[in-house]
Amino acid sequence: MKDTKTKLSRATVALHWLVGGVMIVMLAVGMVMEKFELYFLYDHHKSVGIIAVAFILWRIVWRLQNGWLVPTIQSPRWQRIAAHLSHWVLISGTLLMPVSGITMSAGGGHGLAVFGLELLPATVNAAGEAVALNETLAGFASGVHHWCGRILIAFVVLHIFAALWHHFVHQDNVLRRMLAR
Secondary structure (H helix, E strand, O other): OOOOOOOOOHHHHHHHHHHHHHHHHHHHHHHHHHHHHOHHHHHHHHHHHHHHHHEEEEEEEEHHOOOOOOOOOOOOOOHHHHHHHHHHHHHHHHHHHHHHHHHHHHHHOOOEOOOOOOOOOOOOOOOOOOOOOHHHHHHHHHHHHHHHHHHHHHHHHHHHHHHHHHHHHHHOOOOHOOOOO
């Protein structure tokens, strides 16, 4: 079943909550890993990120095929533009995060694996240290991953706030339709 202009399909709702939930958890884990240098979590973080790409791509293709819903209320033009821009930032950010992480890891010589299944072997020197395949690319991807994560956190918070604002202040249908009600 596809979306209509006023109702979301079960696939849309499921992909929204799956990708959104995974991204929120991955952002939180990433921040904790970075702050406390919890290196033992990196392999799991990378594995989930690689798997998430498939669902993120599915969600993007699904959204492009189904188009956007019509607003539930008449709002000022600037709010409609802000909402549309925010959705594109969220969708783009959900793809950019794992792609930059994968690029950072691969380019940095750390290889890629999904829960132990090696996709790209690490390149290491005699001392067992990672040797970058492309240090410039890995560094750029690291910066993108870092800043995109912060931007994405801000937009996730804004997105949640906007959904709650619609539900409690406008008392419209926005949150209910994303809860498949």
